[in-house]
Amino acid sequence: MARRRMMMQNLIGKSFTNLTNISMNITKHLLSNQKLKEENVVFSPLSLNTVLSMIATGSEGPTQKQLLSFLQSESTGDLKSLCSQLVSSVLSDGAPAGGPCLSYVNGVWVEQTIPLQPSFKQLMNTDFKAAFAAVDFVNKANEVGEEVNFWAEKETKGLIKNLLPPGSVNSLTRLIFANALYFKGVWKQQFDTTKTKDYDFDLLNGKSVKVPFMTSKNDQFISSLDGFKVLGLPYKQGKDERAFSIYFFLPDKKDGLSNLIDKVASDSEFLERNLPRRKVEVGKFRIPRFNISFEIEASELLKKLGLALPFTLGGLTKMVDSPISQELYVSGIFQKSFIEVNEEGTKAAAVTVSFISSRSRYSPPPPPPIDFVADHPFLFLIREEFSGTILFVGKVVNPLDG
Incomplete structure (x- = not known):
């Protein structure tokens, strides 16, 4: 029994490592x-x-093989185990224990005239904890789109509005899969709003803008490396066993962000080697307030990364109990995300929706005080420390552009 448990833990550990690798691969290509x-x-x-992962469990043949390869998973069983862990522990709400407020929910909308395969519906229920809705895509596609938008807004506490563009849901849509992720964390050490002042932030075009910068004299988690610095700001944990932090990757050069993104995302061990593990005394210390909203239709990005078969006919045959299963394909994948960083902490949310349609530690000696002034474009990510799970990632090139 103990040996089996250890094998399971090793398998889950490997799954989380693979999840980080996939995250950084997508990050590199997007950014x-x-x-x-x-x-x-x-x-x-x-x-x-x-x-x-939800789509992969309803696929078979070459399509499933390609999805598993992209997701760096050996079987759909591994995907189910990983998602089950995410739902039950890594991304369960930390607010009752005094940690971050978290919500991670899945939803499935299916055309009411098409029965789901019982095994697929059970899998969505038990492992993905997905909520189901039978809807009328054929006659009421616009209303269904509005329903999905309302769901996304509710699950992200109002941060994600109008997720689906008009016309994206139509009478040929047969299934919609959705995931909503919401995070609200308060800094372990909050910033004093009276100390926030405007300074110049240098843009990539050589101009600069005045931006409110937060500051603090407290020791910070900073590592100074070859050509860049990394700052880690932990969120209040309370009695929650997990630990969440946001990391800022700041290139030394004002125009060094592209090279830094390439460096961060090209090496699977990069984060573990370079994230700061101890506090240091700070000299000049300033980070800008910012909030960002961003949306993407991810189909072309995924195709460029080698994931093409789900967007063609014939591979999504384990979802519905109907001859129409041979005609299903992924017709779109939308994601809309939001993040706000201020003196209190961080609010962030993302919703990803896919349409299925048919056709017809290392401890160095204490360093001297380190400056960390994020006054030019930088990379950031929010991470759960023990599993290494990356919740959000992005870049700031102009803090005034929401």
Whole structure:
């Protein structure tokens, strides 16, 4: 029994490591997109991963093989175990114990005239804890889209509004899979609002803007490395056994963000090696207040990463108990995300929706005081420390652009 438990723990540990690798791979490709070079970005690789896992469990043949390869998983059983762990422990609400307020929920909307395969419905219920709704896509597609938008807004405490663009749900839509992730954390050491002052933030185009910067004289978790610095700000934990932090990756060069993103996302061991583990005395210390809203249709990004078969006919045959199963394909994957960082802490949310349609430790000696002035574009991510799960990732190129 003990040996089996240890094997299971090792398997889950490997799954979380793979989850981080996938997250950083998607991050690298999204943030290095030249069209987004001068845009603020926030998204949740975890939310996207969850929806792809739901789709994978309803697929078979080459399509399932490609999804499992992309998700770095050996079987749908591994995906189910990982998601079950996420739902029950890693992303359960920490507020009752004095930790961050967390919500991680899944939803499935299915065309009312098509019966789901009983095994698929049970899997969605037990492992993904998904809520189901039978709806009329054929005659009331717009109303269904509004229903999904209302669900997303409710589950993210109002942060994500109008998730689905008009016309994205139509009479050919047969299933919608959705994941909503909400996070609200209060800093372990809050910033004094009276100390917040405006300073210049340098933009990539050579100009600068005046931005409110938060500051503190407290010791901070900072590591100073070759060409960049990393700041870790932990969230209040209370009696919660988990620990969540946001990390800021600041390149030394004003225009060094692209190279830094490439460096961070290209090495699977990068985070474990370079995240700060101890507090140091700070010299100049300033980080900007910001809030970002970002939306993406992720189909083209995923295809560029080698995930193409789910977007073609014939591989999603284990979802519905009907001949129409041969005609199902993923017709769109939307994600909308939001983050706000201020003196109290962080609020962040993301919702990912997929449409299925048919056609017809290392401790160095104490360093001297370190400056950390985030007055030019930087990368950030929110992470649960013990599992290494990355909830949100993004970049700030102009804190004034919401």
